[in-house]
């Protein structure tokens with residue numbers, strides 16, 4: 086297939102492009118706006134066409150979708166903290182962008198896979214025995230997660246009303262190389278490299294269900310190739326950890342005392358816990374994660390940031406200055 090990958094120069098999108106080229110015969114065109122969170126370097130050396138454009142620009146999207154056999158839609162504004170400061174790019178990219186994609190795949194009858202997040206389900210209590218499933222009601226907390234929830238609803242409506250051939254996946258927190266240093270794990274790794282104490286929001290007991298980006302990519306390819314049209318699949322790797330556990334692991338792997346971090350102002354509306362039940366994906370499509378040892382995956386990720394300082398260094402002081410303004 087000729088795939089159009091939106092957001093293919095971002096952290097997760099570029100990982101998917103690498104995965105597709107290594108594990109299939111599909112060809113790839115990337116449509117990416119190259120915002121602050123994207124990088125051309127993540128695609129260096131790959132035989133892909135990069136179209137620089139906005140997913141909310143209906144004309145650009147229509148041109149590209151017309152040439153594709155399938156669209157994998159990663160393009161999104163993704164950082165919760167930024168959505169609390171200025172929600173407007175989240176509404177444009179996540180809602181209007183998905184709308185433009187849907188109208189184009191409808192017009193050209195092109196298969197779509199829409200990539201989304203577990204945050205659409207809101208949060209769970211720490212002692213709740215349940216995890217999110219495909220049947221959990223939507224209850225997003227932040228402008229970011231509400232915009233992703235809205236985009237999922239748009240996709241479902243286009244499937245039902247117009248017969249668009251789409252699948253949806255909702256994945257838990259990703260980690261791995263090429264993730265922007267505003268996010269929790271790379272922020273703390275690069276802080277330690279710089280001799281800055283890691284910053285944990287609030288009491289640090291918030292739980293995230295970590296999955297390596299490579300495992301997310303293999304799941305998305307599997308759903309694209311074998312998923313049932315109209316269905317949603319949750320993607321997760323049984324990786325629940327609270328933020329204190331993660332930051333202590335980062336510190337220890339980097340040769341620092343495990344308590345050498347600061348607790349800072351909490352995020353407004355901070356979700357307590359995410360946890361994914363991915364049994365449908367595993368049973369129906371035979372998918373399984375390859376990175377089952379989080380500590381080993383984290384050690385590799387630390388080594389990657391240590392070896393790629395030239396990539397993240399230009400963004401470090403501005404990223405930390407933005408956090409400092411908020412006492413974080």
Ligand code: TDX
Nearest residue numbers: 163164165202204258267268269272284285286291328
């Ligand atoms: O400096 C920090 N200190 C801290 O304690 C940062 C940046 C974060 N945190 C906490 C907040 C969360 O509990 O760490 C946890 C992870 O934070 P983020 O990396 O900002 O991710 P999160 O808000 O959980 O959302 C991520 O996973 C779901 C992605 O950013 C989303 O795009 C995805 O949908």
